[in-house]
Amino acid sequence: MGIPHLLLIPYPTVGHVNPLMHLSHALAKHGCNITFLNTEFNHKHAHAADAAVGSQIKFLTLPDGLGPQDDRRDNRKLIFSIKTHMPPLLTKLIHDINALDVHNNITCIIVTVNMGWALEVGYNLGIKGSLLWPASATSLATCDCMPRLVDDGIIDSDGNPTKKQQIKVSPNIPMIDTANFPWCGLGEVLFHHIMQEMQTLRLGEWWLCNTTYHLEPAAFSISPRFLPIGPLMASDNNIISLWQEDTTCLEWLDKQPHQSVLYVAFGSSPLIDHNQFKELALALDFLNRPFLWGIHPRNDNKLNNACAYPDGSKGKIVGWAPQKKVLNHPAIVCFITHCGWNSTIEGVCGGVPFLCWPFLKDQFVNKSYICDVWKVGLGLDKDENGLILKEEIKNKVEQLLGDEDIKARSQKLKELTLKNIAKDGHSTKNLERFIDWAK
Missing domain, CATH: 3.40.50.2000 (Glycogen Phosphorylase B;)
Structure with missing residues (x-):
């Protein structure tokens, strides 16, 4: 042969x-x-x-x-x-x-x-x-x-x-x-x-x-x-990206305390409208802890808005993050995600608990696996107008970070998955x- x-x-x-x-x-x-x-x-x-x-x-x-x-x-x-x-x-x-x-x-x-x-x-x-x-x-x-x-x-x-x-x-x-x-x-x-x-x-x-x-x-x-x-x-030295990755966030993460940073990223689709964007930004501000927020380069307006807001916050906002490296960084404590499959797999392999925010297609089924089958995350609930409010985001983040069972299951799932x-x-x-x- x-x-x-x-x-x-x-x-x-x-x-x-x-x-x-x-x-x-x-x-x-x-x-x-x-x-x-x-x-x-x-x-x-x-x-x-x-x-x-x-x-x-x-x-x-x-x-x-x-x-x-x-x-x-x-x-x-x-x-x-x-x-x-x-x-x-x-x-x-x-x-x-x-x-x-x-x-x-x-x-x-x-x-x-x-x-x-x-x-x-x-x-x-x-x-x-x-x-x-x-x-x-x-x-x-x-x-x-x-x-x-x-x-x-x-x-x-x-x-x-x-x-x-x-x-x-x-x-x-x-x-x-x-x-x-x-x-x-x-x-x-x-x-x-x-x-x-x-x-x-x-x-x-x-x-x-x-x-x-x-x-x-x-x-x-x-x-x-x-x-x-x-x-x-991906092997670290052989990644090809369709967008230029902002690697400055890794140096920023190095300066943050162990398990302190919320990582927020919703993949490559421009999915969040202005009102929802504002609720998320306010929630991150209220939580008063470091966050890394990846906003896709296609969302130039949102990226510009976010960079100006909130002023003097503890967060870092980037256009396109090297996600595998971010999720494996010891400073990351949870992943607020749209539950796309690539992000889901990378989060599982990082051993990071999830806060699930699906938008379309298979993301809802992925959320079911994360929350109901693997039990390594929580979902976010919308109000009667279809908005996820800042209070809901803040409460769910605090609930997730206080749940030692979810953290333990996340680590166990990582080990099982990487064994393959x-x-x-x-x-x-x-x-x-x-x-x-x-x-």
Whole structure:
């Protein structure tokens, strides 16, 4: 058996690029040759660590079909542009790569969701494929059940819930409110895209999941394709970020007392309106303890407002924090988060208690795991106007910090989770099994 040559193709958003990049480093460590394919736009804007990422990972690009004036935050526009423009370009690129070195032909293609068309390209060229699902295995299980949910009358043919209810897609999986399915709010066009995408992704023999068996055991009863290989972790000198990270916050954290700092970050989506923003800022001021607040660079207005407020506070506000390092810093005492899966996994691996503030899609199910299954965090309740008030934030932070059981469970969950990527860990063995298949 030769050395496998894997072509990795993420959907071009940070929540897809990062876990696939972490996987590429894990595969390279196991001796695989990696070609990592970015869109030209993303590659131009990526900030690589100065350290070399190693000769086993080569970066290539293809255009996404959009112009410089197009808004790439419009997922519908980006998905359909990529699906229209990239397939013939990818076919040619694979032929060119294989012609360069006949002893190093591409043996497997790994994509994230929305890039299933690349598995079709590979299939037509006789190249096998797999999926890396960037969210929880439970959200993958939910999407895999879409046709059944339509047949059972739980959602209509456009993905809308037929009535307000809570259901289980499988025994032992937390209850899911039908208003919080991963596709809710995306519109019928994207619902039909996901329905079709789930069928296309069946060309991938493995559906790799950035999770562990013990975190979501029930999800793995859905399909034998599911393979937990997480937690996928960035090595500190090999991180590629789509935004420039502000590392000054690490020096600031070094000066703070042990377990004193609240870390607040809501991922890459601009989700909080002005009134809610103000309630959070006032709550942080009232708590009168150090906080680190990461406000996404897209939220320039909010970042400027926050930097001016509150004056003379104990906090530090940054645009984009090196989150893995922050969550593993001894000064951090809790994580106020939107419960995106990458943030959830990083928080678990940091052993940090959570204060959960989900906004959309799979974040509500992730919150159920954090609060109800793993019991390592608390949720925030909205008032009758849909606002989370400063008093609620302050009270829940104080409740969380006073709960020694939650702190102990957080540390225990960290140890259990990291065991999976040790030498003989469950996820390490699964990854080795996958690499043997790829050969």
